[in-house]
Amino acid sequence: MLQGLPTASAPPILLRLSDELYAHWRTIEEEFHALAGVRSSFIAFMCLSLWSTWLPFLEAWDDKWAHVYRRDRHRCQNPVCTRHDATPHHIVFRAHGGGDEAENMVTLCSWCHLESVHRGRIRVEGTARALSWRLGRRPTLEVQERTRLN
Numbered sequence: 001m002l003q004g005l006p007t008a009s010a011p012p013i014l015l016r017l018s019d020e021l022y023a024h025w026r027t028i029e030e031e032f033h034a035l036a037g038v039r040s041s042f043i044a045f046m047c048l049s050l051w052s053t054w055l056p057f058l059e060a061w062d063d064k065w066a067h068v069y070r071r072d073r074h075r076c077q078n079p080v081c082t083r084h085d086a087t088p089h090h091i092v093f094r095a096h097g098g099g100d101e102a103e104n105m106v107t108l109c110s111w112c113h114l115e116s117v118h119r120g121r122i123r124v125e126g127t128a129r130a131l132s133w134r135l136g137r138r139p140t141l142e143v144q145e146r147t148r149l150n
Protein backbone atom coordinates (compact mmCIF):
# COMPACT_ATOMS: atom_id res chain seq x y z
CA MET A 1 0.00 0.00 0.00
CA LEU A 2 1.26 3.45 -0.90
CA GLN A 3 0.56 6.36 1.33
CA GLY A 4 0.92 10.01 0.34
CA LEU A 5 2.49 12.50 2.65
CA PRO A 6 -0.19 13.82 4.99
CA THR A 7 -0.35 17.53 5.65
CA ALA A 8 -1.90 19.36 8.54
CA SER A 9 -5.01 20.16 6.48
CA ALA A 10 -5.42 17.13 4.22
CA PRO A 11 -5.84 13.45 4.95
CA PRO A 12 -3.37 11.01 3.37
CA ILE A 13 -4.16 9.42 0.03
CA LEU A 14 -4.39 5.64 0.25
CA LEU A 15 -4.10 3.40 -2.78
CA ARG A 16 -4.72 -0.33 -2.78
CA LEU A 17 -2.51 -2.08 -5.30
CA SER A 18 -1.84 -5.67 -6.15
CA ASP A 19 1.62 -6.93 -5.17
CA GLU A 20 2.63 -6.97 -8.83
CA LEU A 21 1.48 -3.40 -9.45
CA TYR A 22 3.08 -2.25 -6.19
CA ALA A 23 6.43 -3.75 -7.29
CA HIS A 24 6.10 -2.01 -10.66
CA TRP A 25 5.26 1.25 -8.90
CA ARG A 26 8.35 0.96 -6.68
CA THR A 27 10.52 0.42 -9.77
CA ILE A 28 9.08 3.55 -11.39
CA GLU A 29 9.67 5.55 -8.19
CA GLU A 30 13.26 4.36 -7.95
CA GLU A 31 13.90 5.31 -11.58
CA PHE A 32 12.24 8.68 -10.97
CA HIS A 33 14.44 9.32 -7.92
CA ALA A 34 17.58 8.37 -9.88
CA LEU A 35 16.66 10.55 -12.88
CA ALA A 36 15.27 13.54 -11.02
CA GLY A 37 17.74 13.43 -8.17
CA VAL A 38 15.00 14.02 -5.61
CA ARG A 39 13.40 11.88 -2.93
CA SER A 40 9.89 13.28 -3.26
CA SER A 41 6.98 11.07 -4.20
CA PHE A 42 6.50 10.27 -7.87
CA ILE A 43 2.75 10.69 -7.43
CA ALA A 44 3.34 14.21 -6.04
CA PHE A 45 5.47 14.93 -9.11
CA MET A 46 2.70 13.61 -11.39
CA CYS A 47 0.03 15.69 -9.62
CA LEU A 48 2.10 18.87 -9.80
CA SER A 49 2.97 18.23 -13.45
CA LEU A 50 -0.68 17.62 -14.31
CA TRP A 51 -1.74 20.73 -12.44
CA SER A 52 0.91 23.01 -13.98
CA THR A 53 0.18 21.66 -17.47
CA TRP A 54 -3.61 21.89 -17.36
CA LEU A 55 -4.29 24.88 -15.08
CA PRO A 56 -3.67 27.52 -17.77
CA PHE A 57 -5.90 25.59 -20.15
CA LEU A 58 -8.64 25.20 -17.53
CA GLU A 59 -8.55 28.91 -16.67
CA ALA A 60 -8.88 29.83 -20.36
CA TRP A 61 -11.58 27.16 -20.77
CA ASP A 62 -13.69 28.62 -17.95
CA ASP A 63 -13.34 32.10 -19.43
CA LYS A 64 -14.35 30.85 -22.86
CA TRP A 65 -17.65 29.43 -21.61
CA ALA A 66 -18.38 31.91 -18.79
CA HIS A 67 -21.22 33.53 -20.76
CA VAL A 68 -22.86 30.09 -21.29
CA TYR A 69 -22.50 29.15 -17.63
CA ARG A 70 -23.92 32.54 -16.55
CA ARG A 71 -26.90 32.20 -18.91
CA ASP A 72 -27.57 28.68 -17.56
CA ARG A 73 -27.07 29.83 -13.95
CA HIS A 74 -24.11 27.44 -13.50
CA ARG A 75 -26.60 24.59 -13.34
CA CYS A 76 -26.96 21.45 -15.39
CA GLN A 77 -29.76 22.09 -17.87
CA ASN A 78 -30.98 18.48 -17.92
CA PRO A 79 -34.53 18.98 -16.63
CA VAL A 80 -34.20 16.13 -14.12
CA CYS A 81 -30.76 17.09 -12.78
CA THR A 82 -29.80 19.68 -10.19
CA ARG A 83 -26.01 19.40 -10.25
CA HIS A 84 -23.74 22.43 -10.58
CA ASP A 85 -20.44 20.99 -11.86
CA ALA A 86 -20.71 22.82 -15.15
CA THR A 87 -19.25 21.59 -18.41
CA PRO A 88 -19.98 23.00 -21.89
CA HIS A 89 -21.81 20.73 -24.32
CA HIS A 90 -22.20 21.30 -28.05
CA ILE A 91 -25.87 20.58 -28.86
CA VAL A 92 -24.88 19.82 -32.44
CA PHE A 93 -21.65 17.95 -31.83
CA ARG A 94 -18.54 19.57 -33.23
CA ALA A 95 -17.92 16.31 -35.08
CA HIS A 96 -21.25 16.95 -36.86
CA GLY A 97 -20.41 20.55 -37.75
CA GLY A 98 -21.67 22.27 -34.59
CA GLY A 99 -19.94 25.49 -33.65
CA ASP A 100 -19.03 27.27 -30.43
CA GLU A 101 -21.79 29.89 -30.69
CA ALA A 102 -23.87 30.33 -27.52
CA GLU A 103 -27.05 28.98 -29.14
CA ASN A 104 -25.28 25.69 -29.79
CA MET A 105 -23.95 25.44 -26.25
CA VAL A 106 -25.67 24.17 -23.14
CA THR A 107 -24.36 23.67 -19.62
CA LEU A 108 -24.42 20.07 -18.43
CA CYS A 109 -22.92 18.50 -15.34
CA SER A 110 -20.06 16.14 -15.99
CA TRP A 111 -22.22 13.04 -15.41
CA CYS A 112 -25.05 14.13 -17.74
CA HIS A 113 -22.50 15.27 -20.30
CA LEU A 114 -20.15 12.32 -20.42
CA GLU A 115 -22.17 9.39 -19.08
CA SER A 116 -25.57 10.32 -20.45
CA VAL A 117 -25.41 12.43 -23.61
CA HIS A 118 -22.18 11.03 -25.01
CA ARG A 119 -23.22 7.46 -24.17
CA GLY A 120 -26.65 7.78 -25.75
CA ARG A 121 -28.75 7.75 -22.57
CA ILE A 122 -29.98 11.30 -23.11
CA ARG A 123 -30.57 13.19 -26.34
CA VAL A 124 -30.69 16.95 -26.39
CA GLU A 125 -31.62 18.81 -29.55
CA GLY A 126 -32.69 22.27 -30.65
CA THR A 127 -31.03 25.47 -29.58
CA ALA A 128 -30.10 26.79 -26.16
CA ARG A 129 -33.35 28.82 -26.13
CA ALA A 130 -35.58 25.86 -27.05
CA LEU A 131 -34.11 22.55 -25.97
CA SER A 132 -35.76 19.18 -26.53
CA TRP A 133 -34.79 16.33 -24.24
CA ARG A 134 -35.27 12.60 -24.63
CA LEU A 135 -34.24 10.71 -21.54
CA GLY A 136 -33.45 7.03 -21.77
CA ARG A 137 -32.06 4.90 -24.59
CA ARG A 138 -35.68 4.14 -25.46
CA PRO A 139 -37.04 7.48 -24.25
CA THR A 140 -39.17 7.21 -21.14
CA LEU A 141 -39.41 10.96 -20.69
CA GLU A 142 -39.55 13.70 -23.30
CA VAL A 143 -39.30 17.35 -22.36
CA GLN A 144 -39.67 20.37 -24.64
CA GLU A 145 -37.98 23.29 -22.90
CA ARG A 146 -39.51 22.81 -19.40
CA THR A 147 -42.72 21.06 -20.45
CA ARG A 148 -43.06 17.30 -20.08
CA LEU A 149 -44.49 15.77 -23.26
CA ASN A 150 -45.23 12.21 -22.07
Ligand SMILES: [Zn+2]
Pocket (backbone or CB within 6 Å): 076, 077, 078, 081, 082, 083, 108, 109, 110, 111, 112, 113
Ligand atom coordinates in the same frame (compact mmCIF):
# COMPACT_ATOMS: atom_id res chain seq x y z
ZN1 LIG B 1 -26.72 16.82 -14.88
